Amino acid sequence: MTDATMAAINEAVTLGRQGKTVQAREDLAALWNSVGVAGDALHRVTIAHFLADLFDHAADALTWDVRALDAADSLTDERAQREHSALSVRGFYPSLHLNLADNYRRLGAFDTARRHLDAARERIDALEDDGYGAGVLAGITNVETALAEGNTDRLPTH
Template identity: 55%
Template sequence: MTASATTGSPDETMAAITHAIALGREGSPDAARNALLEIWDSLGPQGDPLHRCTVAHYLADLYEDAAQALSWDIRALDAAHSLTTDRAGQYDTQLDVRGFYPSLHLNLADDYRRLGSFDAAQREIDTARDSLHTLGDDAYGAIVRKAVDEIAQSIRVRETARRSSAPDGR
């Protein structure tokens, strides 16, 4: 999932989300987390699903604790279920909601794996793998496919350590 628009109408909330994500990537994860939490609070439970999905997806990466990451990844998936491709396309005409699901399920699989819940992790990684066809043959698709393989292997060997290649919002 990306937080940068290629076309579409201006979206001040997505601009604020993108700015917060940049804070984390520039080495200020606490500032990024605080900014995203403020945005989350302003959205409320009935807020725009694109905004809720994006905020929750990136907030999950900013938590070292797998249980906290899991709670945000579940929120991201819930928001994605409410999101339409038409709405996503208002922000970026390249976005197709189906392409969100491999990453969202991958993240859930990784959270469950880190918590030692291997059956749940396996269900999520299977779901992620089943939706890989929605990704393009680009760098993003390659990253997600590689991560699916890495996490599937970690599930097989019952490994719970954080992956060195896992996103951390930094």
């Protein structure tokens, strides 16, 4: 059975990857409003996670990344696995904390950024040895390097 909301999220994400950022943001925001702040946790974490990527300013992205983390905290493996049998909520956290670390770094809140990088590293064992896992690990390294340099610029990978 197809989850219509997940299908709509994927369509919006595709628009964003095609450079249609404004339309993707509008579509995801409309989905967020229809799901609601107490709606399906998988829908909320997915919408917020991808919506954060569509904002240039770190403060805007941070708002959505915090919402994604909050939604993940109420997501169960059972719900995630109804979408895909291999999903584990624990596997969401390295990426979620990495994104928060990057936002805080860009805002100059280096100590908070380091705490989120630590949280991401504490959970990297939940990642598979695949392209996604390698991407998250590379992201952690990139943000760590930028932090060490005191760099608040947007990184090309984020």
